[in-house]
Amino acid sequence: MELEWAGVPSVAIVHEEMRGSAEAIARVSGCPDYEFIAADYPWTPTAIWSKEECLDLAEIMAPKVLAALTGRS
Amino acid sequence: MTTAARHAYESHDALLDDYFERGWTDGLPIVAPTPEKVGAFLEHAGLAGHEVLGAVPTREVTCTAEQAAANAVMAGCRPEYFPVVAAAVRAHLHPKGNSHSTTGTLSGAAQAVIVNGPIRNELEVASQAGCFGPGFRANATIGRALRLVIRNVCRAIPGFLDRASFSTPARYSFCFGENEEASDWVPLHVQRGLAPEQSAVTVHSLMKMVEATDFISRTAEGVCDTLAREIRFNGIAGDSWLGEDGNVVIVIGHEHHRFFRAQGWSKVDVQQYLWSRITAPATSATDRMARIGRPEGILVVAAGGAGMAASWLLLPHLALAITEPVASPPRLGK
Numbered sequence: 475m476e477l478e479w480a481g482v483p484s485v486a487i488v489h490e491e492m493r494g495s496a497e498a499i500a501r502v503s504g505c506p507d508y509e510f511i512a513a514d515y516p517w518t519p520t521a522i523w524s525k526e527e528c529l530d531l532a533e534i535m536a537p538k539v540l541a542a543l544t545g546r547s
Numbered sequence: 548m549t550t551a552a553r554h555a556y557e558s559h560d561a562l563l564d565d566y567f568e569r570g571w572t573d574g575l576p577i578v579a580p581t582p583e584k585v586g587a588f589l590e591h592a593g594l595a596g597h598e599v600l601g602a603v604p605t606r607e608v609t610c611t612a613e614q615a616a617a618n619a620v621m622a623g624c625r626p627e628y629f630p631v632v633a634a635a636v637r638a639h640l641h642p643k644g645n646s647h648s649t650t651g652t653l654s655g656a657a658q659a660v661i662v663n664g665p666i667r668n669e670l671e672v673a674s675q676a677g678c679f680g681p682g683f684r685a686n687a688t689i690g691r692a693l694r695l696v697i698r699n700v701c702r703a704i705p706g707f708l709d710r711a712s713f714s715t716p717a718r719y720s721f722c723f724g725e726n727e728e729a730s731d732w733v734p735l736h737v738q739r740g741l742a743p744e745q746s747a748v749t750v751h752s753l754m755k756m757v758e759a760t761d762f763i764s765r766t767a768e769g770v771c772d773t774l775a776r777e778i779r780f781n782g783i784a785g786d787s788w789l790g791e792d793g794n795v796v797i798v799i800g801h802e803h804h805r806f807f808r809a810q811g812w813s814k815v816d817v818q819q820y821l822w823s824r825i826t827a828p829a830t831s832a833t834d835r836m837a838r839i840g841r842p843e844g845i846l847v848v849a850a851g852g853a854g855m856a857a858s859w860l861l862l863p864h865l866a867l868a869i870t871e872p873v874a875s876p877p878r879l880g881k
Binding site: 491492494495498499502503519521522 | 605606607651653702706707708710784785786
């Protein structure tokens, strides 16, 4: 949201179990309708993901990010 | 002079019902934060109500001394405890204390408040038998005050910004003192750069606490090997934001401490021996390298009572342990 406020088109990605927290942050930040893209729950901490695991998720998320940025469903 | 909104009640029961209804408590009864009491707490700490103790920028939250004082009253503190509470709030809200993550995490991290220096005995903060548990007003209420600030000011409310899957009883309150009289070990706050006569708190956000029991070892090395094995089994993840400065707190119990005393081991000896072992390369999924960048990142504290051959590991969440001096209460002239 802060990037958006700074004029940088942005998409926030959260995993499903943190959606509630992200929505709460959106509410306290005065943007209750801010849209998030949700990824499946990461069973291992993302900090220790391999490059391949990151790329796998990127392939899934990239179309969703593009759609959010361009307003296409 | 307080500035907060005022609410009038016909009885204390009515007040409690309303506070529960509004979600302003941890589920236990509270002491009514009357303007007079809040004012007395601020006066005792020499703080103006509007003074800012810290912030959680991601939550649009700023914590003032008045807000902290109100929650300290609610927690059941005495006025003379408030300088310690204020220091604990400052420590927790330090940017590297990472309030947002440590109070919102699915893991249910808790905050340990460790008290050092003269105020520890002045306030009777327990540091020996039973010091992690109930029965000591200073321990119970100082730790609770920080948690009420986290709830009522920092908005870490279960189901809202607190997303813990289980949470932990340590989130009601977790405060204890270092048993500085147990040996000639340099107290934690002195190791961290403060003068011995300066009172201080160290706030450490912990992912979990693990009891390291060892009835067999009879040497400092043996006890440390047990501690290292437990740390490596449980794991300490690193984080690029924290860099090399990660912490783990090790509370050395009375029965283990005797071996360090007998062999003349200082805290630095413990830190160096442990660090080389916990940072050795992993050998399996249950024998992992701990991401602690320096020996000084291992914070060694003496506490607990006699009898149980155990020490405790307070394994970190994504934050640094922050040590803050306790401001001298002006009315005590110290």
